[in-house]
Amino acid sequence: MYSLLAEKAHNGILSKDAFDSVIRRIVNETRGTDEDEIQLSDAQKAYVSYQLRKVFHAYDRDEVDEVPVKELACGFSLFTAGGKRQKLEIAFASFASSQSPPKRNALGRTEMHRFLRAILTVFFALNEDWGARNPSTYTWDILDKSSSECTAVIFQSRTRDPDLITFEEFTKQFDKIPWLELLDLDKWSDTLDSVNDINS
Numbered sequence: 001m002y003s004l005l006a007e008k009a010h011n012g013i014l015s016k017d018a019f020d021s022v023i024r025r026i027v028n029e030t031r032g033t034d035e036d037e038i039q040l041s042d043a044q045k046a047y048v049s050y051q052l053r054k055v056f057h058a059y060d061r062d063e064v065d066e067v068p069v070k071e072l073a074c075g076f077s078l079f080t081a082g083g084k085r086q087k088l089e090i091a092f093a094s095f096a097s098s099q100s101p102p103k104r105n106a107l108g109r110t111e112m113h114r115f116l117r118a119i120l121t122v123f124f125a126l127n128e129d130w131g132a133r134n135p136s137t138y139t140w141d142i143l144d145k146s147s148s149e150c151t152a153v154i155f156q157s158r159t160r161d162p163d164l165i166t167f168e169e170f171t172k173q174f175d176k177i178p179w180l181e182l183l184d185l186d187k188w189s190d191t192l193d194s195v196n197d198i199n200s
Contacts, residue, residue: 001080002073002090009069012098016065019056019072023049051126058125059118061140070094074115075122077183084183085171091115092167106166109151116177117147123182150177 004025008018027045040048055075059067074091095115096105107115120143154165154173174180181187 001076002094005069005073005076012069013066014069014072016056016060019067020053023052026052055122055125058121070098071114071118071121074118075125078119078122078185084174084180087183088170088180089167091118092170096167106161106164107170108163109155112154112165113147113151116150117143119180119183120146123179153177 004022005014005019008014008022027040027048056067056072059072059075070091073094077087077091080087092107092115093105095111096107099108099111124139124143153176154170155162158165158169
């Protein structure tokens with residue numbers, strides 16, 4: 001997913017038109033094996049396209065039809081195969097390499113804040129209430145404050161390199177940020193099963 005988005009970006013910025021071309025490619029692809037191919041219906045394509053475009057606009061804070069590709073790709077990792085660690089490691093490396101100066105597999109406080117905010121943003125974008133309030137006065141404040149608080153928690157106990165953290169060090173902090181578990185899509189099905197059990 002990251003490579004699909006990155007190849008359409010220019011200087012780290014992805015336009016809405018370029019994003020739409022990626023989405024059309026994704027929704028029109030046939031999934032599965034030759035014996036068990038899956039093709040989305042027109043209604044399913046429309047629904048998936050709508051939801052993914054909603055995600056794009058969640059990252060377009062200035063409403064200019066452009067977003068930072070590394071942040072969008074980080075959010076899109078939710079929809080890819082693999083577990084939480086695998087998804088986070090790819091996104092983490094992207095943020096680390098784009099810092100100035102680049103740091104090998106380590107993030108400073110500012111980039112950690114942006115990294116966590118990028119993950120949180122996709123969860124907000126998929127919420128049914130997204131757009132019911134003005135994001136500039138409500139949602140952005142929640143995302144910024146939550147990301148800042150999580151960043152502070154991650155760095156608060158560091159003594160060596162207090163303003164820099166590697167991915168391996170970050171993995172030891174996972175338990176302090178419980179919503180990272182939502183990157184594992186298996187957890188979503190477990191939650192839905194629990195809800196269905198309660199309602200049945």
